Amino acid sequence: MKRSLPIRKRRSKSRPASRALQTNPGDIDGVAGNVSRLFISIYRGWDRFEKRSGGPSIVDFDLAPFGKSHSFRSRLEVLDALKDLEQEIPGEDGSAPFLRGRVGGSIAYLRALMGEAIPFDEYIASTLGTRVGPIPKTDLAAARREVELRLGRFELLYQRKARERFEHQFLLHDRTAVKSGIVDSKDLWLSRLRSFSIPVPAGIKLTVRFASVDEYWANWIAGSRTRGFDLAINLHPRKKYLRGSPLALCLHEICGHAAQMAVWGDRIRKGKLSPACGVTTVHSPENFITEGLGQTSHLLFATKFDLPDELWLRKALQYHELLIMQNAHLKLYAGESLSRALSFADDALPFSHRSDLEKSLRSRLSDPLSRTYQLSYSVAEYRIRKLVAAMDDIQTVRFFARLYQVPMTPAQLLSFGNEILSKS
Numbered sequence: 001m002k003r004s005l006p007i008r009k010r011r012s013k014s015r016p017a018s019r020a021l022q023t024n025p026g027d028i029d030g031v032a033g034n035v036s037r038l039f040i041s042i043y044r045g046w047d048r049f050e051k052r053s054g055g056p057s058i059v060d061f062d063l064a065p066f067g068k069s070h071s072f073r074s075r076l077e078v079l080d081a082l083k084d085l086e087q088e089i090p091g092e093d094g095s096a097p098f099l100r101g102r103v104g105g106s107i108a109y110l111r112a113l114m115g116e117a118i119p120f121d122e123y124i125a126s127t128l129g130t131r132v133g134p135i136p137k138t139d140l141a142a143a144r145r146e147v148e149l150r151l152g153r154f155e156l157l158y159q160r161k162a163r164e165r166f167e168h169q170f171l172l173h174d175r176t177a178v179k180s181g182i183v184d185s186k187d188l189w190l191s192r193l194r195s196f197s198i199p200v201p202a203g204i205k206l207t208v209r210f211a212s213v214d215e216y217w218a219n220w221i222a223g224s225r226t227r228g229f230d231l232a233i234n235l236h237p238r239k240k241y242l243r244g245s246p247l248a249l250c251l252h253e254i255c256g257h258a259a260q261m262a263v264w265g266d267r268i269r270k271g272k273l274s275p276a277c278g279v280t281t282v283h284s285p286e287n288f289i290t291e292g293l294g295q296t297s298h299l300l301f302a303t304k305f306d307l308p309d310e311l312w313l314r315k316a317l318q319y320h321e322l323l324i325m326q327n328a329h330l331k332l333y334a335g336e337s338l339s340r341a342l343s344f345a346d347d348a349l350p351f352s353h354r355s356d357l358e359k360s361l362r363s364r365l366s367d368p369l370s371r372t373y374q375l376s377y378s379v380a381e382y383r384i385r386k387l388v389a390a391m392d393d394i395q396t397v398r399f400f401a402r403l404y405q406v407p408m409t410p411a412q413l414l415s416f417g418n419e420i421l422s423k424s
Helices: 031-055 075-087 096-113 118-126 137-152 160-170 175-183 186-194 247-268 286-299 310-331 337-348 355-364 368-391 393-405 411-424
Strands: 205-210 219-224 228-234
Touching: 031 075, 031 096, 075 096, 075 310, 096 118, 096 368, 118 368, 137 310, 160 247, 175 205, 175 228, 175 247, 186 247, 186 286, 219 247, 228 247, 247 286, 247 310, 247 393, 286 368, 286 393, 310 337, 310 368, 337 355, 355 368, 368 393, 368 411, 393 411
Parallel strands: 205 228
Antiparallel strands: 219 228
16 A cells, blocks of 8 residues: 655644754755645645545646645544644745645635634635725726726617627627637737747647536636646536637636646746645635736736737726625625625626626625635736736736746735836
8 A cells, every 4th residue: 555645743833843844855946845745745635535525626736746645534634734734834935935825725714614614804814815805986986987988989888778789799609609719819829928938838738628507607727737727618508708708718717827837837847846836726825826817917918919809898897897796795794685785786787697696696605615716806806907007018027927937925926016116
């Protein structure tokens, strides 16, 4: 039998990590080699335990080298392993803060899966890596004006009475055309991404399939070092694709997530990035940088290439909806009833359908993953947009180049953006 990597007894937080864990011939990017291997083993083992038990997927991308996987018999064993692991990642160098944030988010998420009632602010701070507040009315109004401006170019108004005309003009009904619109131009846009000197490896392996699930997402991408990337396109009737959606999703999923993960995987292979960074999750603060990049990659392309009006309209509509839904989300956890939060969102979003908004709000209440993950889109895009709006094109390219290559916590990402602005 293969022997699993040992789980160390938990140390007191006041006790420093041993020197053996701080210095190791396999140290990469501030993380000891044996800690990195233990990290990978624990996350792969947790993922296998959940799948075996009918629980949620834990690992999203697995870009790390082949290795052992720990065997767990219960979530309590996983929790003990994660608490111990958190203490084995000391320091502020390299990837250590990023990985420590991931483990802290995992601990909070697992506690919620086990039924523990964690105060909302504490839970969000742990799983998203930052505090979240309501979007100010001035910013909501600015996002709405952007929608109105983009609609005006098509002689449309942002009003409920115009929804039918908007859908007639913009809804895509040919699902095959949606797929081809997302995938067929991927090589062109990846080559354009490389034109910014972002080291995206050639020959990204991508499998595309259709799915039909009653969830909020339109596309979902995951993958591994060996199998490549798998992109699912959701064809459930709840999902509506607009003119502009295929390109927006190509930039988000392929030129965002797939390209970013391919870069991380390549840096891991070259020994420039801790392999532990390559075992990603969807319930921890890393989603600030991954979803933030996916949501705003079009801002990088716009520094050099003309983007179609349909793309800008689709992005403006989505951004306004995300901000409104963030405030509705926070209203729920501040104690407002579902009906009042739903009415707030429904009144503010004339092109949305009340039934879709209700499903989204209910999942944010009932699912420990959605409680944070659906906030990650709006929170990260809102803060990155604020930074990029103050940058010139050269600064924007420098900012995104780092987002593609270096795993960062929300605080590190925002600090880097402000550092760029301070040198202007």
